[in-house]
Amino acid sequence: MCLSDSISDNGEGKTEPKSDGKGEDSRSDLEIGDLIQAEVNGQLQFSEPKRIRAIQVHEGQKWVFVDGHKAGILMEQARPVEPSETTSPDKIPTLIPPTLPLVDDPSLWHEERLIDDNGAEIFVRFKHKPSPEHYAYVRDYYEFKLSRISQRKGALPAKD
Numbered sequence: 761m762c763l764s765d766s767i768s769d770n771g772e773g774k775t776e777p778k779s780d781g782k783g784e785d786s787r788s789d790l791e792i793g794d795l796i797q798a799e800v801n802g803q804l805q806f807s808e809p810k811r812i813r814a815i816q817v818h819e820g821q822k823w824v825f826v827d828g829h830k831a832g833i834l835m836e837q838a839r840p841v842e843p844s845e846t847t848s849p850d851k852i853p854t855l856i857p858p859t860l861p862l863v864d865d866p867s868l869w870h871e872e873r874l875i876d877d878n879g880a881e882i883f884v885r886f887k888h889k890p891s892p893e894h895y896a897y898v899r900d901y902y903e904f905k906l907s908r909i910s911q912r913k914g915a916l917p918a919k920d
Contacts (some may be wrong), residue, residue: 789840790815790824796838798826805833809841 790796794812798805810826815835817823823832870889874882886894 790835790838795841795843796824796826796833797841798833798837799839800837809843812838 790812792812792815795809796812797809806826810828812824813827814825815822816825816832818832822835824835824838825832868887870886872884872886874884876882884898
């Protein structure tokens, strides 16, 4: 596609973007589940069309997110693709709902810092308030780690 394919003369000596017959801009009609191809600098970015899994606005611009890719695509670079007869229904990926990372609430965490006799710091973090069972698990875990270390080095450090 060249520049002359995307603009037309409106009869008054002014140029305007050519309409594709689907309204002002068919990209604004894109929805989750539509198949698209990304076009950047005239080059198609995918070997096969991709299904839109999310549409979000970031810094005032619309972005689409497609199956199999973390990075967004500017809406203006998304080209709608109609499923063809060569694309069998089983090859079209099913709609996978978008996921967003969960924001971890810091108020749910309980932290403890220990300093040994040599000044080395040990940091323990529990989600929610720790129970006696949590402390027993940590104790058992460190006893296991000590036994593994002693097998490699030959002896456990002496207890005071």
